[in-house]
Amino acid sequence: MNIGAAAGRSGVTPKMIRHYEAIGLLRPAPRRDNAYRDYGPRDIHELRFIGRARRLGFSIAEIGELLALWRDRGRPSREVKRIAEAHIGDLESRIAEMEAMANTLRGLAAACHGDDRPDCPILDDLALGGVHE
Amino acid sequence: MNIGAAAGRSGVTPKMIRHYEAIGLLRPAPRRDNAYRDYGPRDIHELRFIGRARRLGFSIAEIGELLALWRDRGRPSREVKRIAEAHIGDLESRIAEMEAMANTLRGLAAACHGDDRPDCPILDDLALGGVHE
DNA sequence: CGTAAACCTTCCCATGATGGCAAGGTCAAG
DNA sequence: CTTGACCTTGCCATCATGGGAAGGTTTACG
Numbered sequence: 001m002n003i004g005a006a007a008g009r010s011g012v013t014p015k016m017i018r019h020y021e022a023i024g025l026l027r028p029a030p031r032r033d034n035a036y037r038d039y040g041p042r043d044i045h046e047l048r049f050i051g052r053a054r055r056l057g058f059s060i061a062e063i064g065e066l067l068a069l070w071r072d073r074g075r076p077s078r079e080v081k082r083i084a085e086a087h088i089g090d091l092e093s094r095i096a097e098m099e100a101m102a103n104t105l106r107g108l109a110a111a112c113h114g115d116d117r118p119d120c121p122i123l124d125d126l127a128l129g130g131v132h133e
Numbered sequence: 134m135n136i137g138a139a140a141g142r143s144g145v146t147p148k149m150i151r152h153y154e155a156i157g158l159l160r161p162a163p164r165r166d167n168a169y170r171d172y173g174p175r176d177i178h179e180l181r182f183i184g185r186a187r188r189l190g191f192s193i194a195e196i197g198e199l200l201a202l203w204r205d206r207g208r209p210s211r212e213v214k215r216i217a218e219a220h221i222g223d224l225e226s227r228i229a230e231m232e233a234m235a236n237t238l239r240g241l242a243a244a245c246h247g248d249d250r251p252d253c254p255i256l257d258d259l260a261l262g263g264v265h266e
Numbered sequence: 267c268g269t270a271a272a273c274c275t276t277c278c279c280a281t282g283a284t285g286g287c288a289a290g291g292t293c294a295a296g
Numbered sequence: 297c298t299t300g301a302c303c304t305t306g307c308c309a310t311c312a313t314g315g316g317a318a319g320g321t322t323t324a325c326g
Contacts, residue, residue: 004273014274015314034321036274049259056259057234060312070256077253081245084238084255091235095228101190102224105217112214120210122217123203126182126189137302147303148285167292169303193282 003029006039010047017047025050025064058087136162139172143180150180158183158197191220 003014012020017037020026026046029037049070053063065083069075104125111121136147145153150170153159159179162170182203186196198216202208237258244254 002274013313016312018276019313034274036321045260048261052259052261054312055234056238057231066256066259070260074251076249077245077251077255078247078249080253080255081242081247084242084245088235088238088242091231091238095231095235098190098224098228098231101188102221102228105189105221105224109214109217109221112210112217114211114214116209116211118207118210120213122210122213123199126185126199127178127203128181128185135303146284149283151305152283167303169292187283 001039001044003037003039006037006044006047009044011051012047020050020060023060025060025067056087057091062087134172134177136170136172139170139177139180142177144184145180153183153193156193158193158200189220190224195220 001009003017006012007014007017010017017026021028021037026043029039029043032038046067049067050063053066058066062083066080069080069083105122108122108125113120134142136150139145140147140150143150150159154161154170159176162172162176165171179200182200183196186199191199195216199213202213202216238255241255241258246252
């Protein structure tokens with residue numbers, strides 16, 4: 001199967017498939033006489049795995065670990081769970097940060113007239129420069 | 134004031150100050166005879182503004198708009214509020230995405246034994262490849 | 267059979283925001 | 297006068313992705 005077909009079947013673009021190969025996330029695909037990469041069902045499976053993991057926000061490095069575990073039948077599920085939980089913690093702290101930003105902004109926006117007048121608590125706050133840090 | 138002092142006083146690194154100048158976010162700082170950039174209190178003010186806005190998650194492009202409005206006394210607060218609200222919407226949708234990721238992962242992790250056994254719902258789910266999209 | 271479209275290949279460049287490092291000039295204190 | 301702390305520019309790296317050029321291949325159609 002050509003790279004385009006593999007892309008269509010896995011939801012990962014050809015560009016990204018080559019990229020993942022280049023950075024060592026995927027083993028180099030076998031080439032045909034015309035130098036085209038050739039993919040089989042098992043590769044599609046790995047690509048789908050990667051696509052799904054990316055959509056869940058795992059970094060390439062994390063996916064590398066997960067892939068290694070996935071390829072290794074018999075690995076302890078402990079490892080997998082550890083990685084997933086670390087990632088959840090990561091997501092949670094980033095969410096908390098963004099919540100804090102959004103809350104601050106909501107407060108400022110609520111206090112801003114939003115009309116023709118020039119005075120605006122949003123700019124006033126920014127002008128303070130976040131001294132209290 | 135040298136760039137290092139300006140950095141210390143504004144919380145923006147010298148590297149970033151030069152960068153902001155290079156991309157046109159800041160007007161080029163005046164140079165002294167020795168070609169050192171020279172900053173005054175007003176520049177510190179702008180740098181603090183930028184730092185605060187970055188910490189609230191505004192992109193450089195958004196900060197450019199906000200800075201222009203800030204420099205323009207007499208601008209209508211409507212514009213500022215519009216930008217802030219657009220950014221809040223942005224934050225909210227990114228938060229929602231990350232919440233969805235975290236929820237999915239929490240469910241998977243809860244169902245994973247996390248012991249020596251190899252079976253693991255997390256990998257099983259990833260292996261499905263997120264077909265339903 | 268010929269040609270055009272749709273593939274494939276590699277390579278380089280761009281994004282956005284930041285950091286690091288190197289080579290060279292300058293200034294201040296000892 | 298030397299040392300160390302500053303400043304300058306410039307290039308490279310990150311992370312994941314996309315765009316595009318230049319060139320070869322295959323497929324499909326008239």
